[in-house]
Amino acid sequence: xxxxxxxxxxxxxxxxxxxxxxxxxxTLGAVITEAIVHHYGRDAFLERxxxxxxxQSFGAVMGMDWHSSGIxxxxxxxxxxxxxxRQDELGLxxxxxxxxxxxxxxxxxxxxxxxxxFDGERxxxxxxxxxxxxxxxxxxxxxxxxxxxxxxxxxxxxxxQQGMNGDKKQARRYHWHSQAVQDFVEEPHSAIDGPExxxxxxxxxxxxxxxxxxxxxxxxxxxxxxxxxxxxxLQGDAPAQGTLPHLIMPAHHDVRPKDVFARxxxxxxxxxxxxxxxxxxxxxxxxxxxxRTVRSLAMVAEVVHGAPYRFADPARFSFAHGGKxxxxxxVPLKVYDQTIRVLKSAVERAKLGSDEKLGALKRLDxxxxxxxxxxxxxxxxxxxxxxxxxxxxxxxxxxxxxxxLQAAKKRGTx
Numbered sequence: 001x002x003x004x005x006x007x008x009x010x011x012x013x014x015x016x017x018x019x020x021x022x023x024x025x026x027t028l029g030a031v032i033t034e035a036i037v038h039h040y041g042r043d044a045f046l047e048r049x050x051x052x053x054x055x056q057s058f059g060a061v062m063g064m065d066w067h068s069s070g071i072x073x074x075x076x077x078x079x080x081x082x083x084x085x086r087q088d089e090l091g092l093x094x095x096x097x098x099x100x101x102x103x104x105x106x107x108x109x110x111x112x113x114x115x116x117x118f119d120g121e122r123x124x125x126x127x128x129x130x131x132x133x134x135x136x137x138x139x140x141x142x143x144x145x146x147x148x149x150x151x152x153x154x155x156x157x158x159x160x161q162q163g164m165n166g167d168k169k170q171a172r173r174y175h176w177h178s179q180a181v182q183d184f185v186e187e188p189h190s191a192i193d194g195p196e197x198x199x200x201x202x203x204x205x206x207x208x209x210x211x212x213x214x215x216x217x218x219x220x221x222x223x224x225x226x227x228x229x230x231x232x233x234l235q236g237d238a239p240a241q242g243t244l245p246h247l248i249m250p251a252h253h254d255v256r257p258k259d260v261f262a263r264x265x266x267x268x269x270x271x272x273x274x275x276x277x278x279x280x281x282x283x284x285x286x287x288x289x290x291x292r293t294v295r296s297l298a299m300v301a302e303v304v305h306g307a308p309y310r311f312a313d314p315a316r317f318s319f320a321h322g323g324k325x326x327x328x329x330x331v332p333l334k335v336y337d338q339t340i341r342v343l344k345s346a347v348e349r350a351k352l353g354s355d356e357k358l359g360a361l362k363r364l365d366x367x368x369x370x371x372x373x374x375x376x377x378x379x380x381x382x383x384x385x386x387x388x389x390x391x392x393x394x395x396x397x398x399x400x401x402x403x404x405l406q407a408a409k410k411r412g413t414x
Contacts, residue, residue, distance in 0.1 A: 010171040011251050012164055013068040017077075018398055021324050024336055025062045025074060028300075030082030031343045032058070034090065035304050035358060038350050042092050043179070046158040049150055050177035053311035054303075055160065056249070061303050063331045066318035067249040067259075069171035072162045073098050076148035088115075091153035096127075102147035102161075109149065118155040126178075130159050134174045141165050142172040249314075255328035257379040259315035264368075266376030268298045268316075271368035279360035283342065288392055293338045294364075296320040300339060301365035319382065322395070329386040330395030330402045 017025065036045045048054045059071030062078065080094040087093045093112055096105035106124040113120025127149050135144045142163030151157040159176040250259070276294035277284060284290040299320035302310060311317075315328075321339070322331045346357030377385070387395075387402075395402030 010069040010072075010173060010249050011067065012166075012169045012171050013065055013070045015070070015325075015398065017064070017070075017074050018324060020333075020396065021063055021331060022074075022078070022081075024333075024340065025064070025078040026082035027340050028062050028082075028336070028343070029058075029075065029078040030086065031340065031347055032061075032300060032303060033079065033083060033092070034086070034347045035343065035350075035361070037090055037092065038347065038358065039304065039362075042090065042152045043156060045092065046150060046152065046156060046177060047179070049158045049160060050175045051308050051311070052173060052175055053314065054306075054308065055173075055175070056314040057311040057317040058303055060314045060317040060323075061299055061320045063318075063321040063324055063336065065253065065323055065325055065327070066255065066315050067253070069162065069164070069173070072148075072160065072171070072173050073146060076146070076160065079150075093151050093153075095149040095151065096147045098146045102131075102145075105147055105149050109151070112151070116153050118151070118153065123149075123151060123155065123157065126157065127159070130174075130176050131161065134161060134163065141168075142170075253325060253327050255315045255318060255379070255383065259313060260319075260379050261313045261316060262376070262379060263372045264310070264313070265316055265319065265379070265382070266374050267368040267370075267372035268302070269295060269376050270371040270374045271364055272298045274371070275364050275367040279363060280342075283338070286338070289334050289338055292332070292389075292393065293335050293342070296335050296339045297342060297361060298364045298368055300343065301361040302368065305362055305365045319386075322386070322397075324398050326397040326399060328383045330390045330397040332386075332390060332393035332395050334394045 033045060036048065048058075055075065056066075056071055059075045060066040062075070064071045064074050076094065076097055080097060083090065083092065083094055093116075095108040095112070096102045105127045109123045109127060110120040112118070113123070127147070131144060131147055142165050144161055144163045146162040148160045149157060150160070155178075157176075157178045160173065161176075162171055162173045164171045272291070272295040276291065276298075280290070280294050280297070283293060286293075299317055303317065318328055321336045322329045324331060342357070343361075346361065349356065350358045376382075389395075391403035391406055399405060
């Protein structure tokens with residue numbers, strides 16, 4: 001069956017990903033991808049990409065704005081850069097992107113087909129068709145501007161594309177997955193992310209099959225002028241289309257208690273405190289950073305291992321490495337870099353046949369789920385603690401180094 005996993009409201013945000021974060025996102029995104037492929041295989045990674053809640057959480061754990069449409073562009077770009085030299089090894093390729101990059105997708109697919117042997121013309125047709133469906137068959141007021149095509153060496157694929165409505169300052173993201181598609185023009189989407197805009201025209205709904213065939217017959221029999229006359233004579237309302245469950249991504253940029261499932265956050269913190277000393281003892285010898293890094297690793301571990309229902313609150317994953325715009329707190333570069341080092345080491349050892357370190361991450365995730373009944377700090381107090389510690393953790397945002405900002409603030413109040 002075709003999977004529809006939900007929708008979400010995505011506010012449009014301007015700005016760019018700073019270079020100091022973009023490099024790290026590419027590295028962390030690639031190593032998380034490798035961990036997923038090692039544990040579960042390429043197909044499982046495609047399935048995760050096709051899940052809109054996981055996709056948003058993936059971007060949040062990498063330090064992007066947890067609720068905004070910018071996650072789509074940054075995640076696709078980070079994976080394209082980060083996996084570049086490893087794509088043949090993984091058998092996983094990233095094509096397309098934003099703007100002009102999206103229009104290069106067919107050429108990229110044909111080039112890959114010559115190297116890998118999959119059917120490039122078929123996949124090129126897929127790329128064009130899904131773009132056409134989301135821009136023409138689903139008329140929801142959003143103009144497509146981004147098209148990311150993820151494909152494996154055996155020809156399986158996921159497409160993530162996004163449209164924007166400039167007047168409403170909102171975006172809608174569309175997810176497609178080859179394993180879910182039976183018919184390109186009858187409920188083909190794995191999911192649609194974006195704000196509800198009232199009534200839309202969706203000719204891909206299975207209930208529209210009669211309409212699709214009828215339109216072709218009317219056009220052949222009556223011609224366009226007669227169709228207009230018949231339409232104006234129609235009375236009554238069309239039956240409402242079903243709606244998908246959707247994750248509402250709020251307009252506010254700050255992370256608020258209502259944006260986070262506190263019990264899951266408490267489970268993560270408790271697991272880092274209890275399981276961390278057993279599996280990451282050498283990490284905890286690093287003053288002021290080790291214990292904090294284990295907490296980030298626990299959140300990354302959930303992105304690798306978590307079930308779909310675990311990602312209904314993407315804001316929680318921004319607590320791993322903060323956000324580039326200082327929400328919920330500045331990106332702690334010491335923690336971020338140490339997270340990357342631990343994960344890279346774990347993946348490299350796994351390639352050599354030792355799963356000990358990757359197994360430690362799995363145990364950390366398992367423990368977090370078992371400890372969700374424990375109490376812990378409030379969301380607000382957790383954020384306050386992180387901001388207080390930010391200078392010693394090399395906290396950084398698009399506004400600058402946190403130690404400099406806090407020093408300037410003190411000078412201004414003295």
